[in-house]
Amino acid sequence: MKQTKQLVVIGNGMVGQHFIEQWLAQQADSEQSWQVTVFAAESRPAYDRVHLSDYFQHLQQAHSAEQPPLQLASKAFYQQPQLTLKLNEPVLAIDRQQQQVQTAHGHYRYDALVLATGSYPFVPPIEGRQQPHCLVYRTIDDLEAIYQSSQGASCGVVIGGGLLGLEAANALKRLGLQAHVVEFAPQLMPVQLDAAGGSILRQQIEALGVQVHTDKATQRIVKGTQGIVAGKEHRLQLEFNDGSSLGTDLVVFSAGIRPQDSLAKAAGLELGERGGIVIDSGCRTSDPAIYAIGECALWQGQLFGLVAPGYQMARTLAAVLNGDSSASFQGADMSTKLKLLGVDVGSIGDAHGRSQDAVSLYYRNDAAGLYRKLVLSKDGKQLLGAVLVGDNSYYDALLSYALHGLPLPAEPESLILPQSQTALAPTTLPDSATICSCHNVSKAAVCQAVDQGVLELSGIKSCTKAATGCGGCASLLKTVLEQELTSRGLSVSKDLCEHFAYSRQELYHLVRVGNIRTFDQLLQQHGKGHGCEICKPAVASILASCWNEPILAKPHVSLQDTNDTFLANMQKNGTYSVVPRIPGGEITPDMLVVLGEVGRKYQLYTKITGGQRIDLFGATLDQLPQIWQELIDAGFETGHAYGKSLRTVKSCVGSSWCRYGVQDSVSMAILLENRYKGVRAPHKIKMAVSGCTRECAEAQSKDVGVIATENGWNLYVCGNGGMKPRHADLFATDLNDEQLIRTIDRFLMLYIQTADRLQRTSVWLGTLEGGLDYLKAVVLDDSLQLGDELEAQMAHLIGAYQCEWKTALNDPAQRSRFRSFVNAAPPERASFGFQSERGQLIPSRTLDALPEEIKP
Amino acid sequence: MNAPQRSIASQSIEQTRNPEHSLEQHNSEVSPLATLPLASLADLVPWSGVAAKAGSHELALFYLPGQQPELYAVSHRDPATGAAVIAHGLIGESQGEFYVASPLHKQQYRLKDGICLTDPSLALSVYPVACRQGHIWLNSGTNQPAQLPQME
Secondary structure, eight states: OOEEEEEEEEEEEEHHHHHHHHHHHHTTSSSSSEEEHHHHHHHSBBOOSTGGGGGGHHHTTTOSSSSSBSSSSOOGGGTTTTTTTTTTTEEEEEEEETTEEEEETTTESSEEEOOOEEEOOOOOBBBEEEEEEEEEOHHHHHHHHHHHHHTTOOOEEEEESHHHHHHHHHHHHHTEEEEEEEOOOSSSSSTOOHHHHHHHHHHHHHHHHOEEEEEEOOOEEEEOOOOOSSOBBEEEEETTTTOOOOEESEEEEEEOOEEEEEHHHTTOBBBBTOEEEEEOTTTTTTTEEEEEEEEGETTTTEEOSSSHHHHHHHHHHHHHTTTTOOOOOOOOOEEEEETTEEEEEEEEEEETSSSOOOOOEHHHHHHHEEEEEEEOTSSSSEEEEEEEEEEEGGHHHHHHHHTOOOOOOOSSSTTTTTOOSSSGGGGGSTTTEEETTTTEEEEHHHHHHHHOOOOOOHHHHHHHHHTTTSOHHHHHHHHHHHHHHTTTTOOOOOSTTTBBOOOOHHHHHHHHHOOOOOOHHHHHHHTTTTTTTTTTHHHHHHHHHHHHTTSHHHHHTSOOOOOHTTEEEOOSSSSSSEEEOOOGGGOOHHHHHHHHHHHHHHOOEEEEEEEEEEEEEEEEEETHHHHHHHHHHTTOOBBBBBBBBBBEEEEEEGGGGGSOOOOOOOHHHHHHHHTTTOOBSSHHHHHHHEEEETTTGGGGSEEEEEETTTTTEEEEESSOOSOOBBBEEEEEEEEEEHHHHHHHHHHHHHHHHHHTOEEEEEEHHHHTTTTHHHHHHHHHSTTSSSSHHHHHHHHHHHHTTOOHHHHHOOHHHHHHTTSSSSSSSSOOGGGEEEEEETTTEOSSSTTTTGEEEEEO | HHHHHHHHHHHHHHTOOOHHHHHHHHHHHHHOOOEEEEEGGOOOOOEEEEEEEEEEEEEEEEEEETTTSSSSEEEEEEETOBBGGGGSSSEEEETTEEEETTTTTTOOTTTTTTTSSSSOOOOOOOEEHHHHHTEEEESSBSSSSOOOOOOO
């Protein structure tokens, strides 16, 4: 029996909310049962304070009652039984002795108490700061007050030219006011930017119509007088220390924040000299039952006024409270990248160059409003900090140099000069530079792989593991590879062959868009020469993937590889194998008897395949139509074992028999196999469906793997067995039948459209920039709005299915092609060279059976 | 191949049928040959191959309508494996020259002389053929028995 403990959280801001989400997520695994009560002083559940100035925009749009504008979690989240959210109920005191908190409504006991009280806006002690229309900028209530005050107003002043002040100025601007920013320091954003960066930012912001007043200390705010502009009266007037003044209708204080530590102070918890609740790396305060996270917490003398470090603390604490003693907050990088009033601003590390002996490099373009600075170590090898104004596209690369301590190129200025389009210019990267930090792969390792003859991105990925972790370095890796290939004089040609200067993907689109129906048409319009054994089958496959006309229709016959030409797999001695479809591996005894009888009659070698069906080997070309006629008459159809198309959908017996099965995996496998049979693809496709997580169908080694859950199906994609085994990636969870099929439709069709020739899904995934996340975005979130089209094309292919063997047998012209010689009787089967082994016939192991003339 | 196409194709073959010319085109070392009927034109598949027997020899016949020449005959046996499969290979073209790719391991054999373009140790035998009166003949217009080229 679990014993219920009480967890009390004070504050439902962004960090407090993130904490309860993380904590609840981890609760499932916890031995201990907890009840959590959250006290919020505000009237709203947690909302996104970072985008506060968007609030006015949201006010003008319709929004759902389920999740009001900016709110972080849905109503349903707060209805979880373990969670009680008390809005409008600020905690008044903490009784550490009794382990209780006191509110206006009562006392609440706690076993653990979390302070997520955040911070409050600092209002400088300016005379007259408390009169009407003097406001702050922190909460939605504050914004509503600003909105009320803006009615009938024409201009507003923000006191404070930092990050929040500029956000507040943006809010005023959005309300249609003439916005002013008054900053005490000589520049804007003095914390994040240097003087030059501040001045470029000022220039940009003034160009947007915001008036900036720096180096001004406001002494008092008085009632308004007649404005300088004729007849215009303002509600208020600001008087500065230099004797100047500024008329305004409202004032917003945004001069920084202070940690909200008053409750902690009253309770006698240890605070920092200038405020902030002291915590250790487990977010514990000086009272072991009380924790603090977010802007109110002081870790190693440092406050963190950004949301990302607050979230890190929240995650750490959630783990700590769930018994993970290894969880620990290790500080956070305070680099920031944001858009203020539409202007890009970025600040990384030691932006001011305060480190000892730091040297700086600058790029400045006043006309374009661009400024970039690098702060380097004395030897110029490490990036300590950076400032960006006007263009943040340099930010990510610079941040990775700074955070990972990557060695800088010999000419580090190349990182901020305009001509270097990709700031991480790979040619300038030294061999020791880390390309992939997840797997610690250096540029040298990539070059070495290229030297060893690995010339494709997918190959580089599989042999170095680069870009197979988070995938964030994929495009950098691609650029490095292409540069290395170019520098070795190797062309990076994607041409299919000498007849088509296009990739398979491009040809696919040419065929579709141009409604091209034959190889000759395509060759005439987009190719040259007469084609070859590379492009002919590739184009035949594309034509089949687009239009799904019978592959043995006249114009297509000469394009097919032998296996497709004769709808059978050619074996080493020139005979063929026969593989009827057995969907899902389910077969009645009667059908099994048919296979046995056919095998016996034609003396075929018989073997069970890995895909749960039966392969009959050793048929001559002349025998194929008779054999297939017998099979089709008995109810079999072609298994497409010869085609670049769906092979089988393997299945375990599932819930119909198995005591562990949770879904009917056999029925689903049969449904999938019948749905996708005959669809032509760049390469063969294998699928499997398992009825529970024991995974007896080995679905995770397939192109498409489906594993049953209690709630539906989990879908895995891009797995592979064979030469380069790859575990499939979990793609979507708990899908119902309809969702599962729709997702597979889209996934397969996207693969068919974009993969290279003879590229399995596992390799194809490796070539997608953005990898699995990209694939999810396109297939699940429909980010390219291709979903309907993909589904429609798949529906077309499925609708055009026919059993190719049945078609061939019904057409005398096609049937007549199945003969070994056009002018002679069929050869004796013995002439192909067989010997007996374990009671069956296999190809002769020696060359003795071969005709005299070709003996070596 | 539909009917009109066939008549155009056979016409153009008739026009280019000069036996001496064909001999030169194929294998000038071969002594004059007797006529052996191999197949009817209707048996051929444009831009593809069929197999035919000439005595104990197995031939692969390839038909490239509109090309010069339009017909090729090579040994049906794959020199790499000994399997009778060459007629089922795909016809390819590179730099204006035609070849057949073995269906088993994709070696390329030039149709005009049988030379293997991908493995110099391999080669196909080539045979002179021509089309006359809608039939494919192992070459020469004389009535002498056919003499087939020696195997290497």
